[in-house]
Amino acid sequence: xxxxxxxxxxxxxxxxxxxxxxxxxxxxxxxxxxxxxxxxxxxxxxxxxxxxxxxxxxxxxxxxxxxxxxxxxxxxxxxxxxxxxxxxxxxxxxxxxxxxxxxxxxxxxxxxxxxxxxxxxxxxxxxxxx
Amino acid sequence: xxxxxxxxxxxxxxxxxxxxxxxxxxxxxxxxxxxxxxxxxxxxxxxxxxxxxxxxxxxxxxxxxxxxxxxxxxxxxxxxxxxxxxxxxxxxxxxxxxxxxxxxxxxxxxxxxxxxxxx
Amino acid sequence: xxxxxxxxxxxxxxxxxxxxxxxxxxxxxxxxxxxxxxxxxxxxxxxxxxxxxxxxxxxxxxxxxxxxxxxxxxxxxxxxxxxxxxxxxxxxxxxxxxxxxxxxxxxxxxxxxxxxxxxxxxxxxxxxxxxxxxxxxxxxxxxxxxxxxxxxxxxxxxxxxxxxxxxxxxxxxxxxxxxxxxxxxxxxxxxxxxxxxxxxxxxxxxxxxxxxxxxxxxxxxxxxxxxxxxxxxxxxxxxxxxxxxxxxxxxxxxxxx
Numbered sequence: 001x002x003x004x005x006x007x008x009x010x011x012x013x014x015x016x017x018x019x020x021x022x023x024x025x026x027x028x029x030x031x032x033x034x035x036x037x038x039x040x041x042x043x044x045x046x047x048x049x050x051x052x053x054x055x056x057x058x059x060x061x062x063x064x065x066x067x068x069x070x071x072x073x074x075x076x077x078x079x080x081x082x083x084x085x086x087x088x089x090x091x092x093x094x095x096x097x098x099x100x101x102x103x104x105x106x107x108x109x110x111x112x113x114x115x116x117x118x119x120x121x122x123x124x125x126x127x128x129x130x
Numbered sequence: 131x132x133x134x135x136x137x138x139x140x141x142x143x144x145x146x147x148x149x150x151x152x153x154x155x156x157x158x159x160x161x162x163x164x165x166x167x168x169x170x171x172x173x174x175x176x177x178x179x180x181x182x183x184x185x186x187x188x189x190x191x192x193x194x195x196x197x198x199x200x201x202x203x204x205x206x207x208x209x210x211x212x213x214x215x216x217x218x219x220x221x222x223x224x225x226x227x228x229x230x231x232x233x234x235x236x237x238x239x240x241x242x243x244x245x246x247x248x249x
Numbered sequence: 250x251x252x253x254x255x256x257x258x259x260x261x262x263x264x265x266x267x268x269x270x271x272x273x274x275x276x277x278x279x280x281x282x283x284x285x286x287x288x289x290x291x292x293x294x295x296x297x298x299x300x301x302x303x304x305x306x307x308x309x310x311x312x313x314x315x316x317x318x319x320x321x322x323x324x325x326x327x328x329x330x331x332x333x334x335x336x337x338x339x340x341x342x343x344x345x346x347x348x349x350x351x352x353x354x355x356x357x358x359x360x361x362x363x364x365x366x367x368x369x370x371x372x373x374x375x376x377x378x379x380x381x382x383x384x385x386x387x388x389x390x391x392x393x394x395x396x397x398x399x400x401x402x403x404x405x406x407x408x409x410x411x412x413x414x415x416x417x418x419x420x421x422x423x424x425x426x427x428x429x430x431x432x433x434x435x436x437x438x439x440x441x442x443x444x445x446x447x448x449x450x451x452x453x454x455x456x457x458x459x460x461x462x463x464x465x466x467x468x469x470x471x472x473x474x475x476x477x478x479x480x481x482x483x484x485x486x487x488x489x490x491x492x493x494x495x496x497x498x499x500x501x502x503x504x505x506x
Contacts, residue, residue: 010216010347010425010426010427010428011346011425011426012214012215012216012425012426013215014346014422014425014426015422015425015426015471019320020317020319020320020321020322021420021471021473022472022473022476022477023472024470024471024472024473024475024476024485025420025422025471025472025473025476027470027471028422028469028470028471032211032469035204035207035211036211038204039204039207039208042200042201042204042236043236046236046239046240046243049243050243052177052180052243052246052247053243053246053247055177056176056177056178059176059177059180060176060177063174063176066174082159082163086152086155086156086159089152090156092149092470093149093152093153095470095489096145096149096470096489096492097149097489097492097493097496098489098490098491098492098493098494098496099493101485101486101489101490102486104470104472122168125168126167126168126173129168129170129171129172129173141460141461141462141464141466141467142460142466142495142496142499144466145466146496213427214423214426214427214467214469215426216426219429219462
């Protein structure tokens with residue numbers, strides 16, 4: 001730690017230390033974390049889909065296990081991650097070209113509220129259809 | 131002291147592609163999720179339902195497009211994080227190539243899977 | 250608030266190159282209304298001459314006393330001891346992040362100023378202009394680079410607020426990660442210089458610098474710089490504005506083909 005202090009060597013994980021930080025920094029950390037999570041999910045999902053190549057019985061029996069609450073909870077988590085990342089992404093795309101920068105906090109709060117609403121709607125639809 | 135800071139590289143394009151793929155993902159992802167989980171009773175397509183879904187050529191194109199866009203967005207993001215996490219500048223071209231290769235393999239796999247299922 | 254003096258505890262980071270960093274406890278008796286910088290002055294004067302810290306103006310104009318107080322980057326000269334003690338007692342005092350620590354609370358600002366120099370920002374004027382100033386009153390050699398403040402003064406004085414304290418650099422997650430990043434202060438400086446300069450080559454060069462490897466695209470929009478700046482420079486807003494300028498320039502080029 002002493003050498004790091006003297007050299008000013010970089011701390012690439014500092015974005016995770018949110019003590020004393022404001023909303024924008026939280027949004028940034030969450031965006032990165034959900035991004036990493038979603039990339040991991042992408043490959044898990046593609047891996048699971050490979051079962052389709054083994055024919056109907058393999059796939060359909062997998063479907064039976066996927067009804068377990070554990071998987072539903074996982075799906076809900078993924079959906080939350082998708083909602084946060086995509087809606088915050090809209091905010092980043094806008095502010096990132098100089099639009100609405102002054103309102104970035106308002107944008108963040110409204111988009112998060114929208115995310116919660118969409119999540120609840122999805123949950124409702126799922127309980128009807130699922 | 132100007133020479134110490136890079137003027138040559140073009141990072142604008144990477145960011146713009148990230149933003150563009152992100153925008154495209156909004157309708158594509160929504161379509162993918164709704165079509166696969168909110169249309170069929172039970173929320174998940176069994177084998178026959180998947181095969182008939184992918185049998186539709188328009189769907190095939192859209193799903194492959196979705197895969198290309200989501201993989202591009204993911205790879206650009208991973209690359210950005212890797213650069214931020216301390217990959218030295220001289221190694222960056224290699225990292226870019228590796229990430230691109232991974233993306234190509236991912237899309238190739240997805241296309242293969244799509245063809246196999248709808249056969 | 251009463252006029253009584255109070256005894257307040259601080260834990261200050263002590264460090265010398267080659268040694269282990271540690272937190273040292275001090276107790277100071279300060280008057281009501283005292284600032285953290287007063288406490289450091291008192292510690293230095295009456296308890297420990299080896300304490301290293303920078304200070305100058307004591308009224309938030311020089312930027313010398315920027316440090317982390319209770320984990321948040323602030324100017325010590327305008328941070329009240331009473332407020333800091335209420336946040337957390339003992340008050341924790343540490344140097345800025347992302348700059349090499351020379352000793353205790355003193356950081357090496359050479360890299361910081363190298364970046365500011367790259368932004369070509371003219372900080373010191375050779376003479377105070379009388380207002381309103383017309384460009385015609387300036388001798389010809391000076392006209393290209395002088396700030397013209399005949400109209401729309403607000404557009405220019407905003408950035409003169411920058412006191413180069415380094416707080417934005419300390420809070421920036423990209424500065425923490427990337428040695429080559431120009432950083433919020435320098436990028437805001439580029440934006441400011443482009444507002445002021447009449448030299449098209451300089452303007453184009455600066456935009457290319459902002460568009461380059463260590464430029465605006467390494468910013469990931471945490472907006473922490475703007476949230477923490479004690480002088481409301483709004484570096485994040487300026488970075489985004491530069492990005493808008495870069496994008497519209499490219500877009501324009503695309504259409505003109």
